[in-house]
Amino acid sequence: MDNPLVSPELGLIFWTTLSFAILLFILKKFAWKPILGAITEREEGIKDALASAEKAKLEMENLTADNERILKEARAEREALLKEAREIKNKMISDAKDEAQIQAGKMIEQAKTAIESEKKAAMAELKNQVAELSVDIAEKVVRAELSNKDRQLKLVEDILEEATLN
């Protein structure tokens, strides 16, 4: 170990050990702990702030979404109400129309029936009148016919002839 470059010296080893130990002790207590503590604390603070900002953003989004939903619902409700009203109106009109139609139909029907029955009665009357008239006429004709003997014979002959032809 002649080379002074690669032969360790006791004195320097001793002083290095001592210096490093002192340095480590003092720096640990007065520098590294406060500095690292402050850095960590600040980083935590930033992390917290970011997290709460994110949370606030989320809440805001929720709130907007809620508002949007409520507005939409209200709009839908109004639409529904309007639609219902329109339907009711239409129904009322159509109902009224139907009622009127039915009523009119009924009236026409009644009128028709009344006319029919009147007609029937009139027809029956007419038939009776015709029958009486016919009987009267027939009586008068028969009387006139049967007053002459020849004519009576002739009639019989005619009737017989008709019967033979049959």
Added chain:
Amino acid sequence: MNVYLHRILHKVFLIEKLMQINTFKTFLLSLFLTISFFGYAVEIKEGNIDKTEDEKPFNVKDLIFHHITDSHSFHVYGNTEDHFPKALTISLPVLLWTENGLVTFMSSEFHHDVEGKTIVERKGLKFINLHEKIYQLNDGVSVVEFDKQTHPTNAARPADFSITKNVFSMFLSMILLLFIFITAARSYKKSSSNMPSGIGKFMEPIIVFIRDEVAIPNIGEKKYEKYMPFLLTIFFFIWINNVMGLIPFFPFSSNLSGNISFTFTLATITFIITLFSSRKYYWKHILWMPGLPVPMKLFLMPIEIIGMFVKPIALMIRLFANITAGHVIILSLISLIFILNTIWVAPLSVLFSLFISVIEVLVVAIQAYIFTMLSALYFGQALEEEH
């Protein structure tokens, strides 16, 4: 499984990146070493032509070694001769533990002598400075003697706890680190919303990077917090010392993080923490690899045991070699002027050393990052549970 694959890919990527830088460095280093030998030859020839007693051949190895090894005094500027400007060297305390107890004196007592000629006597013991290593002369000896390999034969080294250039530099880095990070921590407290200001603003991204890119991916979300102080301290400690080594003037410029003792200590601390963090699965993985046939288990066991130690050793050598190589290259480039003995090479030297310095700024940060990341990776492996 995916996380594993990612880790391995990440590692491979880093190693490749590292290799690229290293290959480039090695290339440059070998280039300049070749040139320096060539220069040596020229120097010696010239020396033969007009021989003057004062002019010694320029020794690039000694110069570089002087700059990258530790020393007992801090050389600020000038040389030790009496030329203008007069040399300025800060002398540093020497602390020795000997059989007579603690011995202390200032390094100026040696009067810049590193050849062992000046003897300092304290508590009845004689000390010499031999190439920045303090030796204690044996009893009754007044002149140091050497064997053929220039090892002293009649002196031994006492336990040397001196405040050397590197130790001084380390203390300075400690003061800077404490100042920077305590100021940063205070800036958090001042603000109401935990916002940093000033230097804290600059440091926070790096701290967060170590946490999010180093600690959490390697150790895991649940356990990383315990290791954060260590990882941050080691990262900034290595980085600041790397950067201080790049600044070429007093009170910086020492090669602390390129010193094997320094990297050895930090790697050992990482290793010890790894062992203390280890769970049952870590040892099972090393001693009796699950999911393999028995011969394979037996074959892998010694490899894994060696691997356990190789990891911190690699940490130690990687940091040491990278930082030292950076210093050596820059010094070699500057030395080129003196090796070739012409001012005309200066622009090229300065340009190249500027270029390398810029790369070094990147390398020193990457080295600190790699040391930290691998430490975190080893902790993560030690903490792994059976899955």
